[in-house]
Amino acid sequence: MPHLDAGYNFARWLTRSGPDAEDVVQEACARALRYVGGFHGDSGRAWFLAIVRNAAYDWLERNRRADVDAGAALDDIADVPSRNPEAIAIRRAEDRMLGEAIAALPVGFREVLILRELEQFSYKEIARIADIPVGTVMSRLARGRAMLAKELLPTKETESEQSRSVK
Numbered sequence: 149m150p151h152l153d154a155g156y157n158f159a160r161w162l163t164r165s166g167p168d169a170e171d172v173v174q175e176a177c178a179r180a181l182r183y184v185g186g187f188h189g190d191s192g193r194a195w196f197l198a199i200v201r202n203a204a205y206d207w208l209e210r211n212r213r214a215d216v217d218a219g220a221a222l223d224d225i226a227d228v229p230s231r232n233p234e235a236i237a238i239r240r241a242e243d244r245m246l247g248e249a250i251a252a253l254p255v256g257f258r259e260v261l262i263l264r265e266l267e268q269f270s271y272k273e274i275a276r277i278a279d280i281p282v283g284t285v286m287s288r289l290a291r292g293r294a295m296l297a298k299e300l301l302p303t304k305e306t307e308s309e310q311s312r313s314v315k
Contacts, residue, residue: 155200162204176203257292
């Protein structure tokens, strides 16, 4: 029970949908209850998120949809603690852009990035959850971050094109 929020957050990023994430977490809880006797590790959180991951991939195989809202995963994030409407609007726009960029990543990169940056798992824990070598975790993180940077940070070429179109 203490890891339900982390499981839901992870499932929401993987499925890109709140209601679908609820279904995934419900299935993951049923699996966890069925196999709790086989748990002999030191991190219940990592064990549960591995089950959520597997349930999410099973769900994606059965129900892959192209019409999910890529930006919905950030709607629940608290606003900037500011009373300035402009600052709040800017923060919401930035959050939506980031959410859309993360949601657009291939699922293998997205899951590793979410586990590291939002759930703050170590590389070793991510490797256990995703059932991949630690080197693959590091590679996917680097490549996923590079994809995000390319999507979110304007390049000099883009800036010069924009300045030419203004003239």
